[in-house]
Amino acid sequence: MNFYLKLFFFFLILIWVLGIFVEVLIPHFNYLAFLYPYLDIIYSHVCHQQPEKTLSISGHSLLVCSRCTGIYIGSLVSAFILLFVPFIKVSNTKYLILASVPMFVDVILYSIGVYTYSKTIALFSGSLFGIAGIIYIYKGLQILLAKKREEET
């Protein structure tokens, strides 16, 4: 994957992440208020948006729950770092599975009532999954593009 393609993906993820923060951005960019109802519908299809599980910044709620916020911010951080990594070399999926363990353990433990839902734990465990997820997505795209190039030549 070349730098410009990775830059394109980074900006796509950045736009998606900024959408989550629309309520925080409206005081600074008033016309975003028109997008608010539509963005609310969009994000409601990828997240339950339960208020008690949603982070808020200076009284403005984000459009997705803490876990989803973590996944997307993790993806953004990972996409930024990968801009400067020329070739992704991960041989198997053990890192992805390892990175998803905290998230699934958290879901199971709070679901069975071992502890109450913690936004911090959800954010942190989600971000680990997001960081690892993007690496494997990029690796997949890298294989796909290499195969296409191979077919062309």
Place this chain on the structure above:
Amino acid sequence: MKKYLSPLIVGFGAGVLSIVPVAKSFGCCLIIPVAAFIALLLDQKANNNYSKLEIKQGVIFGLLTGIYAALFGTIFDFFITFITKNNDIVATYSELQKVITQFPISDELKDNVMSMLGGVVESIRTTGISLVYTFSVLVNNLILNSIFGMLGGIIGVQILNSRNQKMIP
């Protein structure tokens, strides 16, 4: 058609799950990527073929699963909204109104946003149909589910290849 039967079946399941409130909140954004992974897994099991999968196949299966889930999800959502004259946007309308009134923006802008939203809600409450809502849900589902499906397919291929590699003695 038979070649892509598993995305159809799993896409239908994901479409149903995406409108069931409890399942929706549990699965969150993982329903569609997991569905794409299951579609690949089902295809391998159905054909009893555990050879190395190509990323391209993951992308196609993910895309198809996402499209089917979007179509079925939107159709179910349309009919449920039509019958009950209620949906997420109607249920959260008062909450949305409160949020919008609290925005530090001009009253004129607030009124414009409210009337745009109010028109959709009023149409659903009276007739059970809002073309603007249905169209936006369809477009939104098609775009998002396709993307999430393809991502799930890309990761799914790597997980399955890694697993199948271990199974080969």
